[in-house]
Amino acid sequence: MSIFVHSFFMDKKSFTFDEIKLKLVNYCVYQDRCHYEVEQKMKEFLLIPEAKEEIILYLIKENYLNEERFTRSYIRGKFYIKHWGRNKIKMNLKQKGINDKLISKCMDEIDEIDYEKTVNKIYEDYFSKQKGLKDYQKRSKAIKHLISKGFEYDVILDILKND
Template identity: 45%
Template sequence: MLQKPSFTVNQIKRKLEQYCIYQDRCHKEVEQKMKEYKLIPEARELILLDLMKDNFLNEERFAKSFARGKFRIKNWGKQRIVRELKFKDISTYNIKSALKEIDDEEYHTTIYRITENRNAVISESNIHKRKQKLIGFLMRKGFESELIYKVVNEIVSA
């Protein structure tokens, strides 16, 4: 049976610093990573405090970059971003702060653009079924229902 190599607390701390440098992380992700090293609770706390003190781990920064990235790259709506951040145990304050990173004008432009693109590839001639498919798509993306209905009605009726 292969034995996992053992590391000192400082070596684990360096590994976690690299983990946080590579990409912004939330506490939950770092704690999950620490479980792999089977640390005692005192060592976990010490490492977490050091990572926060040295600004390797910053939940507000993580939430903001997460929201910007998921919106710009994956075209997620605010509801999906909020749901995913809550799943990562991000505080309500940090979630609100993260949503401010999304420009309202850019948000509306994006929902119109992805709706038009999706509408162009749907091969449904029945207008009601076409609308239902678009609504379902935008709901999964996490956009607000009032906005979805407004955009779908403007695009499909045109």
């Protein structure tokens, strides 16, 4: 046991401040990140609070770390690729420490017509896959599915009324 623990710590590589800073720059360049994600990544390195702060400020100053850009990118990706509704997107952004005001400001990334079309398509696809059920049961299951994907109940009902 002690041999394993000893060799485990021997294999841990230590990095200079500049190497850590470069690793975090690359982390942000690869994909838009929020402050929370960068702070979580920093936990991999033994940094004093002043060093963490200096790196965060550098990333912001050089525009590697931009909360609004991250939020907009996240909203587009989760809606247009994963087909999440606004509620699920908001909840996940809040878990990443993004404030309500910024989330609301960036929600214009989702086109209203695209939103309605997506709700319709998911509803129709899910409804048509339900076998051996009465229509009202299929409808109920499809609505529950849309809610679980983060779509708002009133939006779902409005769209279904217009069908």
